[in-house]
Amino acid sequence: MSTGTARDLTDPGLYSQGEPHEVWRHLREHDPVHWQPNSGRGGGYWVVTRYADVERVLHDYSAFTSERGTLLNLLGRGDPAAGKQLAATDPPHHDRARIPLKQALAVKPLASFSDRIQAGIRDLLAPGADGQPFDFAVAMSQLPLVALGPILGLPTEDYPRLIRLAMMSTAEEDPEFQLPGGVEPTLKRGHREIFAYFSDLVRARLRNPGDDLISVLAETEVDGERISTGSVISNCYSMLLGSAGTLPHVPIAAIVELAGSPTYGDWAAHPELLDSGIEEALRWATPASNFMRYALHPVELSGVPVAEGDAVVAYLASANRDAKVFPDPDVFDIRRRPNRHLAFGVGHHYCVGSHLARLALRLLFTELFATFSSIEVVGEIERMHSTFLAGFKRVPVAGVPRRATVEG
Amino acid sequence: MAVEAAQQTSVQERLAQLWTARLEISPIGLDDDFFELGGDSLTAAELQGDIDKEFGVEVSATTLFLSPTITELTQVIEEAVAAAPSGTTGAHPGGRQ
Known part of the structure; x- marks a missing residue:
């Protein structure tokens, strides 16, 4: 379905060769609200690339609804989950329905799982801990379940299958996850x-019942009634899908950028920069690269009229490189402050799992810096083939174990 | 009549009644697909609870989600009822509660 032009943002091939930052930069500067015909499927959508416009589209639910689908692969089809799952529901219902998950994924209830998550992370890094080459992308693909598994009380042996199913549901265009029947049967x-x-x-x-989050959710009451x-079930589904295809790509993208650079050592040597570095990694990676909305009435974005009913796709990954908001946007700056990135979205639909994501990233980078004094990419990198998820499938690396450095 | 077929079993009929209650449509064919009739994953999850209660056996959700027809479900329910120790299933032979 690709027309093969460099500007065709509906072509997953554009992303497997590298994130289209050049394309986005050009659009931000010359054509910030760009009409993208949807090759092969009819219809089309507005490509919104500037920070201010992206923020407005995500914020202003009275003008831009989430209830007709928020993922580009639902363009023109409507969302079967409309009004039922959090991501596809507008306020005020959305805000009430979100309460149980928000409470369960708050900072405090998560803290007690730190030790178990950290142990899981150590296991993920174990294949390379002695300096052997290992695939960092493959290792990190399990990070979401290392973080979610203890919280939901999932058996460890189910992790790989759940990751695979989640990838079928979010990176259905990628040949590695697609079933022989094509995109539709894969998603279904x-x-x-x-x-x-x-x-x-x-x-x-x-x-x-146990002390896991599923048991807690099952007993949660909203307005005096059990959910x-x-x-x-739908909340569990959202937690898996919200994390499986996204979280791994934050450390992976950071390591692809920092491997072999002095920034890695600089960051490792300054524990006080752990959090600002993680925010920068989030900005840098922006794994959920875009979200869709539909205009509920005629609006103007950067002076471009958008008609009622038009699909509008906000490119978070482009907004996060907007030089008007981020000086030197293409530099990975572990000291960047302020860093009001949109990697978790903004407004009512701000990622409900952000606390868990930040906890997992803090534990991961701490463990990574404690394990390796430096890290190098030692083989060919392979990217995801997806118009939605920006990320990597293969990143062969080798680290220099800190133990060895200290001893000799 | 909820089931359109010459030969009906009581499990089939009770299942069709559960489907009709969730989907608000009738009649339901034995080989109709739950999702093609307008069911979604949330409705299917609720239906799983209905089946537990109605038949007193726990059917794996895999059948419900991957082979969602009255025919397929009847088979697994009958197998589950047969496998359950007698007197523990709470099934209601011959009809509704």
Whole structure:
């Protein structure tokens, strides 16, 4: 379905060769609200690339609705989850429905899981801990479940299958995850299997409650009523999908940029920069590169009239490189402050898992710096083939173990 | 009549009634796909709870989500009922509660 032009943002091939930062920069400067025909499928959408416009599209739910689909792959089809899942629901219903997950994923309840998450992270780095080459992207692909697994009480042996199903549901264009039948059967199968998995799990937890988040969610009350079983399952689904395709790419993108550069050592030597460096890694990676909305009435964005009913796609990954907001946007600056990046979105739909993501990233980078004094890319890098997720599938690296450095 | 077929079993009929209650449509064919009739994953999850209650056995969600027809579900429910120790299933032979 690709027309092969460099500007065709609907072509997943554009992304497997590298993030189209050049394309986005050009659009920000010359054509900030650009009409993109949707090659092969009819229709089209507005490509919004400037920070101020992206922020407005995400913020202003009275003008831009989430209820007709928020992912580009739903363009023109409507969202089957409209009004039912958090990401596809507008306020005020959205804000009420979000309460249980927001409480469960707040900073305090998560703290008690730190030790277990850290142990899981150590295992992920173990294959390279003695200096052997290992694939950092493959290792990090398990990070979301290392973080979520202890919280949801998931059996470790289920992690790889859940990751695979989540990738079928979010990177369905990538040949590595696509089923022989194509995009549609891949999405359907991934989605249904995840639901089936969590349906059985939630049922088991309702019978035998534990101290995990699923048990907590099942007992949560909103307005004096327990939330429905369907809602508990759907929240589990959202947590898996929200993290599986996104979280790994923050450390991966950071390491691809920092490997072999003095910035790695600089960051490792300054623990007080842990958080500002992580925010910069989030800005740099912006793994969920875009979200879609539909205009509810005629609006103007950067002087361009957008008609009622038009699809509008906000490119967070472009906004996060907007020089008007981020001086030297293409420099990975671990000291960058302020850093009001949009990697978690903005407004009512701000990522509900952001605390868990930041906790996992803090533990990961701490462990990484404690393990390796430096790190190098030692083989060919392979990117994701997706118009939605910006990331990497293969990043062979080798680290210099800190132990060895100290001893000799 | 909820089921359109010459030969009906009571499991099929009770299942069709559960589907009708969730989907608000009738009649339901034995080989109709739950999702093609307008069901979604959330409705399917609620239906799983309905099946647990109605038949007193726990059917894996895999069947419901991946082979969502009355015919397929009837088979796994009948197998589950047969496998359950007698007197523990709470099934209601012959009809509704």
